[in-house]
Amino acid sequence: DIVMTQSPDSLAVSLGERATINCKSSQSIFFHSYNKNYLAWFQQKPGQPPKLLISWASTRESGVPDRFSGSGSGTDFTLTISSLQAEDVAVYYCQHYYSTPWTFGPGTRLEIK
């Protein structure tokens, strides 16, 4: 099974500053045949189900603010929030969908400094 890890566990960033969350997979989740990384990022706010932010490591979903961006390939990935807003306080999870089981990372809690 592919194991997903995230760093840091928690992060406090000032409003308007950049937040960076890292995700690493235990093996490559790049599918050469389709030239795609099978990685998604989810945002979960308290009391709510997760929300898909980014798919294919870097494709922002419709309606997601452009301050959210994803990057990386192979085994190392990053979610960046370019200018933190108050409504971005949440736990962020990466998930691979390369092969079952489609495991999630442990999550990164993002707070306002």
Added chain:
Amino acid sequence: EVQLVESGGGLIQPGGSLRLSCAASGFTVNSHYMNWVRQAPGKGLEWLSVMYSGGSTFYADSVKGRFTISRDTSNNILYLDMDTLRVEDTAVYYCARGGRGGIAAPLVDYWGQGTLVTVSS
């Protein structure tokens, strides 16, 4: 409008069984990959199971042999039958929709609000 509404959670003793339901609207459960994901109190997300649109099923090792995913296409409902429940199965259980097929099928785009299962004596 796509909606997923889970039900069937509650308090159950260790070793007991429970059936969770996920009523879908706005699409048909047999046209999409359908997943169950759980979240223990204060913990992260754990993917449990998927049923492909074609009917194939897959499970996480933690529930394999104890949990069974199924669907009722007539009533557009996804189920999770849970047997031999353990204290560590205590969690909010989410139903989550994937894609229709192809390479994007595993991507979850809609989630229900979840139903809480508490396994305790």
